[in-house]
Structures are given as C-alpha cells and as structure tokens.
Amino acid sequence: PWSAERASGIIAEHTHLEGATLPILHALQETFGYVDSGAVPLIADALNLSRAEVHGCITFYHDFRAHPAGRHEVKLCRAEACQAVGSDKLHREILGRLGCGWHETTADGSATVEPVYCLGLCANGPAALVDGEPVAHLTADALEAALTEVRQ
Ligand code: FES
Incomplete structure (x- = not known):
C-alpha cells in the first residue's frame, strides 16, 4: 500500500x-x-x-497509473489488421460492458484496460492479451469468460 x-x-x-x-x-x-x-x-x-x-x-505518459491497477490486465489491439475485422466496434462493446474507458480500471477493480498496437496475431484478430496470455478472435463474450476463468 x-x-x-x-x-x-x-x-x-x-x-x-x-x-x-x-x-x-x-x-x-x-x-x-x-x-x-x-x-x-x-x-x-x-x-x-x-x-x-x-x-x-x-x-x-500513459505508462503511469493514478490508481491501483485492476486484478486483471486486458490489452486490446487497436492496430490496423484488427480494425479491419471490426475491433473498434468490439472495443466499444467491451468497454461498455466493463463500464470503463481506455487506461481505466473497472469500478469493481477486476480489470484495467489498455490499448496495444499489434500483437503479431493479425491473421487471427481481433486480438488481445489477458494477463499476458494472447487471445485470438476476441469477442465480448470470450473476454468475459476469460476474465472469469483467470479470476478463479
Ligand atoms: Fe492486431 Fe496485429 S493488428 S494483432
């Protein structure tokens, strides 16, 4: 603390x-x-x-947090190849569900969301990292499931 x-x-x-x-x-x-x-x-x-x-x-500098980070770190790829398969719309849905914005932590402290720019998973986008684990073909449901899984 x-x-x-x-x-x-x-x-x-x-x-x-x-x-x-x-x-x-x-x-x-x-x-x-x-x-x-x-x-x-x-x-x-x-x-x-x-x-x-x-x-x-x-x-x-977006590296610095003004608040403690959430229990899980979610990095969503905002680069072009992922955009081409609908990442913008997906991210809006995800942020809406989590109730937070980029660089922010959910109210319950479960997750912090950061943008990343290409994870080398371009052929399998939209891509993300959840606690450092790559997730391909991301959907809002898959992210919710991933956050529940790693929570256990
Ligand atoms: Fe998203 Fe490459 S553009 S992984």
Whole structure:
C-alpha cells in the first residue's frame, strides 16, 4: 500500500538525477503499482516544480497509473489488421460492458484496460492479451469468460 514515508525515501534517492521526474515516477509505480496523488506535492517540493508540472507529467505518459491497477490486465489491439475485422466496434462493446474507458480500471477493480498496437496475431484478430496470455478472435463474450476463468 501507498506510504508517503516510503515515497519520500524513493524520491530522495533520485533527486540528484537530471530530469529526475520520470525516474521517480517509474520507481514509485514499480513500488506501489501506481502513482498516488499524494506523491505529487512531494515530488514538486523535492524538485522545485509546480504541482501542475508534476501532474502534467503523470498524465502525459500513459505508462503511469493514478490508481491501483485492476486484478486483471486486458490489452486490446487497436492496430490496423484488427480494425479491419471490426475491433473498434468490439472495443466499444467491451468497454461498455466493463463500464470503463481506455487506461481505466473497472469500478469493481477486476480489470484495467489498455490499448496495444499489434500483437503479431493479425491473421487471427481481433486480438488481445489477458494477463499476458494472447487471445485470438476476441469477442465480448470470450473476454468475459476469460476474465472469469483467470479470476478463479
Ligand atoms: Fe492486431 Fe496485429 S493488428 S494483432
């Protein structure tokens, strides 16, 4: 869990670096799984930046999460070959069912959805990764089943 004290220690280890913001954010995310909003003033103070600058950095890079990730990681391929077999419509359906958007976590914390751009499964799209496992010919039902399966 998030600890301001631990975060301060991590920040202190990196302040000597040039352009320390990114290494700090990476280190915090690695430690806590996300960058808590409580880290923003700590980083701003340590690096003499405004809170808005730090916040901007977190939101600019989609690598950083502002909230803990869901229990399952769903990566949906948005690249062209998958688009050609209807991934856009499928993704709208999936996000609708999950009730979240790209880069977001479902309200029950079961899954976080991220876009990816080609998984090398182009001939078998729409493609996805669920907790790192490739899924070909994805449907909304198959995803729901996959999320239920890996939940057990
Ligand atoms: Fe989706 Fe290649 S375009 S796997």
